Amino acid sequence: MLKKRIIPCFDIKDGRVVKGINFVGLRDAGNPVELAAQYALAGADELVFLDIMATEQNRKTLTDLVSQIAAEINIPFTVGGGINLVADADKIIRSGADKISLNSSAVKSPQLITDIAKTLGTQAVVVAIDTKLINGKWEVFINGGKIATGLNTIEWAKKASQLGAGELLLTSMNNDGTKSGFAIDILNLVCDSVDIPVIASGGAGSKEHFKEVFTKTKATAALAASIFHYGEVGIQELKDYLKTENIAIR
Secondary structure (H helix, E strand, O other): OOOOEEEEEEEEOOEEEEEEEEEEEEEEEHHHHHHHHHHHHHHHOOEEEEEEEOOOOOOOOOHHHHHHHHHHHHEEEEEOOOOOOOOHHHHHHHOOOEEEEEOOOHHHHHHHHHHHHHHHHHHEHHHHHHHEEEOOEEEEEEEOOOOEEEEEEEEEHHHHHHOOEEEEEEEEHHHHHOOOOOHHHHHHHHHHHOOOOOOOOOEOOOHHHHHHHHOOOOOOOOEEHHHHHHHOOOOOHHHHHHHHHOEEEE
C-alpha cells in the first residue's frame, strides 16, 4: 500500500502566499521561499505552488519564483497557474519543479493533458479539479473557482485520467478554508472512478480530519494550507499523530 503524503499548499498572489475561505477573502500568509524551506525541514512530503491569479490575469506562472523555491528545498514540488502550452510546462520543469498542475487550461483544452504527458511523462502531470456541490450535484469550476463549467466532476476526473493525468488534486470549494473537514463523499466517488492517485484538498482543520480522509477514502495524499501556514498544526506533530493511529505515512 502506498504510504500517505502530507502536502502544504501555497496559493500565490503578487509574489506572496495568501489564503482565503471558499476561494474568497484572501489574507497574507508569508514569503513563499521562506515558507518552502521551513516546510521541507519540517518533514513535508511534497509542496504544491499555485499562482492563483495567472489565469485570471492572462499571464504566465512566475518562473523566477519557482527557481528560487526549488533552490531551497529537496522534496517534490508541483507548480500550477497560467500553463496553456507544452512549452509553458517544460519551462516550469526546467525551472526546478517536479510536476505541473493544470486546471482551467485542461478544461478549455483537454488535449493539453495528453500533449504534456507525452512530452514530460504522466508522472509530471497533475490535473487540479475545483468542485462545488450545487443542487445535489458536484460541478467543476475554473478561473480560481469563479466560472462554472457545467461539467460533472466524476466524469471530468475519469476523462482527465484517460487523457494522461498522473494524479488528480481534488478541492471541494464548499469545504475550502472552513476547517470543517475534507469532502469525504466526493473524494470517494472520484477515487472509485479512477486508477491514479488522488490528493484530497479543502477543509482541513485538525489532525483528526487527516485521519478521517485517510481511513474513509482511498486518497493517497492530503493537502492543506491555513492550518500549516498559521501554525495551528505542525507537520511533524501531524505525522506523529497519524502513526499512532496506525496510518502508514511517509
